[in-house]
Amino acid sequence: MQCSKCQTENPENKKFCRKCGSELSLTCPQCGSEVLSDDLFCGDCGQSLKEPKEASPIDYSEPQSYTPKFLADKILTTRSSIEGERKLVTVFFADVASYTSMAEKLDPEEIHQIMDGCFKILMDEIHRYEGTINQFTGDGVMALFGAPVAHEDHAQRACYTALSIQKSIGEYGRQLKRDSGTEFKMRIGLNSGPVIVGAIGDDLRMDYTAVGDTTNLASRMESMARPATILVSDHTHKMARDFFEFESLGKLEVKGKKEPVEAYELVKASEIETRIEAAQAKGLTEFVGRQGEMEALKEAFDKAKAGSGQVVGIVGEAGVGKSRLMLELRRILSKEAYTYIEGRCLHYGSSMAYLPVLDILRSYLEVKEGDRESLIKKKMVEKVMQLDEELRGALPPFHDLLSLKVEDEEYLRLEPIQKKEKTFEAIRDLLVRESQVKPLVLAIEDVHWIDSISEELLTYLIKGLANTNILLILLYRPEYVHTWGSKSYYNQVGVDQLSNDAISAIVQSVLGGGEIVPELRELILSRTGGNPLFVEEFTQGLLENGSIKKRDDRYVLSKEISDIQVPDTVQGIIAARLDRLEDNLKHTLQVASVIGRDF
Ligand SMILES: Nc1ncnc2c1ncn2[C@@H]1O[C@H](COP(=O)(O)OP(=O)(O)OP(=O)(O)O)[C@@H](O)[C@H]1O
Ligand SMILES: [Mg+2]
Incomplete structure (x- = not known):
């Protein structure tokens, strides 16, 4: 049975979700209304719920x-x-x-x-x-x-x-x-x-x-x-x-x-x-602009370092440079000055409970793919006990989170909702304790894809952040809506389109040495709307399909401008973004957008 809150699959006979502790609700096989697990009849249509109706066989000709x-x-x-x-x-x-x-x-x-x-x-x-x-x-x-x-x-x-x-x-x-x-x-x-x-x-x-x-x-x-x-x-x-x-x-x-x-x-x-990892693997283009944004982040770090915990949302459209900004912040802070932990939400991960939290725990414990259960438990005891023996109580919920065998009888006897509380406390205690050793920068990437239980945990962590040495950085796209804005220690760093000069520098960095003819520069500037990802992909795409040629140390266009297409990767991002917008706005955008006119 799937939990309607966090989408975890639970065994059929359970009343509460084993991951988030919410009461599991069922639906009536006859009318689809919500019923509780111990109901005998549906309150809306009277269908008997004792004998579940046989699932009808799948008709492969009917979507x-x-x-x-x-x-x-x-x-x-x-x-x-x-x-x-x-x-x-x-x-x-x-x-x-x-x-x-x-x-x-x-x-x-x-x-x-x-x-x-x-x-x-x-x-x-x-x-x-x-x-x-x-x-x-x-x-x-x-x-x-x-x-x-x-x-x-x-x-x-x-x-x-x-x-x-x-x-x-x-x-x-x-x-x-x-x-x-x-x-x-x-x-x-x-x-x-x-x-x-x-x-x-x-x-x-x-x-x-x-x-x-x-x-x-x-x-x-x-x-x-x-x-x-x-x-x-x-x-x-x-x-x-x-x-x-x-x-x-x-x-x-x-x-x-x-x-x-x-x-x-x-x-x-x-x-x-992730795309930023891919960009790193291929070699990053020169970092340009973003002085104001960087100052805001450094300031938040200094506050956290001084014991006033901070939450910063880095907010901007796909490809505009959120992850890159985070990467550059890490580069300018001295490595010895802080501990860095990152959790990542994935595009297809919103139904996987605790996904970014597992990421955080695994990277903190240095657990590798394929590590055996006994080794993971050993690493965990060593790392956690070394930090603080008082954290012993965090071990059973950590075992549970990582799907390791839990041996603690007391923990096993808890109701799911209490297990969830213990898990939240354990994560908070570990992070707060770690931040007392060195300021802790905790980054959650792509929060717009977060699963609901991790989101609940984030809200819980944010509530107790004020007097810690934690800088929590949340990276997300503007469509994500949350309730943290009211906290005095929450700040938003908006990442917007780059200036023409900054974009020109990226184009130069992608192409390498050589003069870029004005016609080509103009084309790239007008088609990419100040978005660095689009600039990289567009320029690279033109190089690969032969639209840009190098002649006598000058980059020139070898095709008519009207024959030049936006590369598939960029089109995909724009298409997905457009689909999330309201119909009216979308129509206006499609008409108006320079990029949009190509599809
Ligand atoms: N200020 C910048 N200077 C140079 N290159 C940049 C800058 N910002 C971003 N880029 C480059 O643009 C590409 C996209 O940036 P990034 O991955 O940070 O976008 P993002 O906002 O995190 O997007 P997403 O929402 O898809 O995660 C990367 O290759 C990155 O190196
Ligand atoms: Mg990113």
């Missing part, structure tokens, strides 16, 4: 039947604003390798069962990353990422989904092999490109028209993938290459295409998860 409620709601609330629009998406195809030969050996009932298990895996993973399934074929699926729900990172989501599916199908296949000797593997293919979204019905069915060969190429990638692998086109590779490891297969002959096309096998996710 309503297989789309989870949270996603269906999202689609229906945003549909009016995207019907008729051109959207950049990643198209996902998966199908069973050697299905025909499997079907020849097994009877229809067995096939049906096997495919049911397979479809469940596909649905779970695709929906987890908010992809939508357009169609189940007999032996596979076609899904879209980026429409009807817009995601700036549709290619990344599709890649994570594909990797998770291959992992789960790998296990499923091994089990089938053991049980019945059946070989079961899937092929996956991805391509990114534009589609025009048509009508979206109440039944969630979406009409769309592929532009060019967006869908076809994805399907070709799938049919050319080796069993158990993922093949992606050049377009998807370009959008996801910073975050995954790919193996180039060179140019492949593709049916229906005159020219051979580049293809890449998706191998695994890289350690890089």
Whole structure:
């Protein structure tokens, strides 16, 4: 049963959520009204709740039947604003390798069962990353990422989904092999490109028209993938290459295409998860502007250092430079002067309870991926006890948080709500105690994606921050709304667009030495609206597609301005931003925005 507050899955017989302690509410299978776990009948329609109604079997031809409620709601609330629009998406195809030969050996009932298990895996993973399934074929699926729900990172989501599916199908296949000797593997293919979204019905069915060969190429990638692998086109590779490891297969002959096309096998996710990490890995451009913002942050740090805890919100649109500002602050503060801990919220993580908190705890304890339970517990005891033996009581909730076995009987006997209180206290005590050793800078990245229980914990921490040596920095985009503004020790640092001079310096830094002709500079300035990410991507994109050429130590445009396109990565961010805006405002923006005129 899913907790309506923090979305954690709980065992069916539980009354309270094991992660956030909220009472678990059920819905009546007949009318959908909320009922409590010990109700015998629904108070609205009288349906008996003792014998839960058998879940009706999934109808794979009806999107309503297989789309989870949270996603269906999202689609229906945003549909009016995207019907008729051109959207950049990643198209996902998966199908069973050697299905025909499997079907020849097994009877229809067995096939049906096997495919049911397979479809469940596909649905779970695709929906987890908010992809939508357009169609189940007999032996596979076609899904879209980026429409009807817009995601700036549709290619990344599709890649994570594909990797998770291959992992789960790998296990499923091994089990089938053991049980019945059946070989079961899937092929996956991805391509990114534009589609025009048509009508979206109440039944969630979406009409769309592929532009060019967006869908076809994805399907070709799938049919050319080796069993158990993922093949992606050049377009998807370009959008996801910073975050995954790919193996180039060179140019492949593709049916229906005159020219051979580049293809890449998706191998695994890289350690890089965020854009700023990717920018660091590639080499940062020169840091420009932001003197005022930096002063405000330094001032907040000095106050925290002097014992007056501070909360600072670094607020600005995607790509405007929030994370970079944080990075530069860390560079100018002397390393010895403070302890730094960072927690991160993820774009697909708002349903994962305590996600940034786990991040904080793991990095504080220096827990690595793959560490055994005994080692994690050892690290924890050493680190926490060394800090302060009084913190012993924090160990059971920390064990619980990190899903380690809890042995403390007293803690185990607590009601969920009390466990939650203990967890909050334990985190607060640890952070406050640590800040007494050295001022503590605690940064939470991308708070606009925070899960509800972590948000509750943040509010709890902020309440008790006034007389500590903690500087809590929250980075988020303007659409995030919170209630902390009223605190006297809360300050907001708005990060806005950069000046033309600052932007010109970034362009120079991307291109390297050489004069930039005014026409090119003007083009970049006018198309990127003072946003440094757009500037980097746009300039890089023009270099890669040959629109910028270096002639006699001068960077010049080699194409007509009207032929120049905004790169896919930038379009994706703008599209996702537009989708969150009110219809009217969006329309005005689309008409007015210089960038918007390209799609
Ligand atoms: N002041 C600056 N000078 C030079 N480059 C900058 C500046 N600010 C940001 N950049 C560059 O722009 C890119 C985007 O910045 P950053 O990742 O900090 O954006 P963000 O606001 O955190 O976006 P998001 O909301 O997506 O996390 C990075 O490559 C960064 O190095
Ligand atoms: Mg950022």
